[in-house]
Amino acid sequence: MATLHTVNRSPFQDQALLSCLRHVKKGDSVLLFEDGVYGAMSGTALSDTVAELGADVSVYALDADVAARGIDSARLLEGVALVDYAGFVDLAANTERTQNWL
Amino acid sequence: MSDDEVKKFLYVNRKAPYGTIYAQESLEVVLIGAAFDQDVAMAFLDDGVFQLTKGQDTKGTGLKNFSPTYRALGDYEVTKLYVEQESLDERGLTLDDLQDIQYEDEDDDYAEKPSIIVVSRDQMASLMAEQDVILSF
Numbered sequence: 001m002a003t004l005h006t007v008n009r010s011p012f013q014d015q016a017l018l019s020c021l022r023h024v025k026k027g028d029s030v031l032l033f034e035d036g037v038y039g040a041m042s043g044t045a046l047s048d049t050v051a052e053l054g055a056d057v058s059v060y061a062l063d064a065d066v067a068a069r070g071i072d073s074a075r076l077l078e079g080v081a082l083v084d085y086a087g088f089v090d091l092a093a094n095t096e097r098t099q100n101w102l
Numbered sequence: 103m104s105d106d107e108v109k110k111f112l113y114v115n116r117k118a119p120y121g122t123i124y125a126q127e128s129l130e131v132v133l134i135g136a137a138f139d140q141d142v143a144m145a146f147l148d149d150g151v152f153q154l155t156k157g158q159d160t161k162g163t164g165l166k167n168f169s170p171t172y173r174a175l176g177d178y179e180v181t182k183l184y185v186e187q188e189s190l191d192e193r194g195l196t197l198d199d200l201q202d203i204q205y206e207d208e209d210d211d212y213a214e215k216p217s218i219i220v221v222s223r224d225q226m227a228s229l230m231a232e233q234d235v236i237l238s239f
Contacts, residue, residue, distance in 0.1 A: 010142065011150050012193065035121030043194030064162025068120055070155040070169075075194075082162050084162075 002027045003058075003095035008034035009102070011046050018046075020101040021053035023025060029091055030054060031083070031096055033062035040080045061086060109234035110141045115150035119169065119239065120160070125153045126168050128239035132169075136178035141183035144175075147189045147226060150239075154185065154218070156198040169201065176205025181217050188223045 002034065005024060011017040017039040020030060032040050039050055040061040063082040066073065073082060090099050113132050117124040128144075135142060146154060153172070160167040175183070183203060190196060197220060206212040221229065230236060 009120070010121065011148050013117075035118045035149075038118065038149075038193070043193060045192040045194075047194070066122075068158060068160040068163045068165060068167070069118070069152060070157035070159070072157065 002029065004028070004091050004095040004098045005030045005101060006098060007032050007036035007039065007101045010035040011039040011050070012044075015037065018049065018053070021057075024054075024057045024085070026056040029058045029060065029095060030079075031060045031062065031063050031088060031091055033088070035038040037061045037065045037069060037071065040066070040076045041078045042075055047077060051079075054079075060091065104171060108139065108141050110232065111143070111228060111235045111237065112233040113144045114230070114236055114238045115144060115146050118149040118152040119158070120152060120163070120165055123170075124239040125150070126166075126229055127206070128237075129168060129171050132175070132180055132227075132238065133237075136180055142180050143229075144180065144182060144224060145184045145186075145229065145237060147186040147223075148150040149189075151185055151189045151193060151195060151200075154203070155184070155195070156199060156201050173203050175203070176217055181205040181207075181215075182219060183217045184224050184226065185218055185220050186223055187220050190220070191204065 005020050007017045009016040009022050054096045060083045061080055063084050115128050119125040158169040203217040204214045205217050207215050
């Protein structure tokens, strides 16, 4: 069964997101929250890498954190789904384990 | 340098808002420091450029939206906000994505002028090298 990976750090500040995406298994889920949501933006120096490494997983971003940072949902990478806090809980409940990439 | 000489202070901001307390603390210190009549400027580079973006809405997070405070800095004579072009580029941002932050120039009939000055990485390095005091956030 699959793993939920969570990332709350900006991908421009450290390697947490890229390391996470290099360790995921097909079918896993990756939830970006807090400063992690910057990793879901298109048009950045990291967008292509994130899209490529994340191709075999489901990528989610926490809607409240996206809004707090003024990121228009139209600017998210294709395939990134917004979830609310309840959706975060559902993801955690529906996966076998959760791994935090601190 | 005598004690009463005006010193050049640069507040260097390299962190995104909300994820850590640095951005908000920087603003607090800048506003307090504004009472001391020094030559104050702020620099925004790396993730610090995210502090100035438009459209921040923190309602869903329970956090205070402090982004409007940047527009009030001019009233405290903090009128130079240096933003690094390369940091914007790396994050897919342009000047249009940032808040329109202005100040009234009392030496020019209170004309409204932009506070944000976009500079290159080289110019940022030179700006840092000409300061008396640098405070990092």
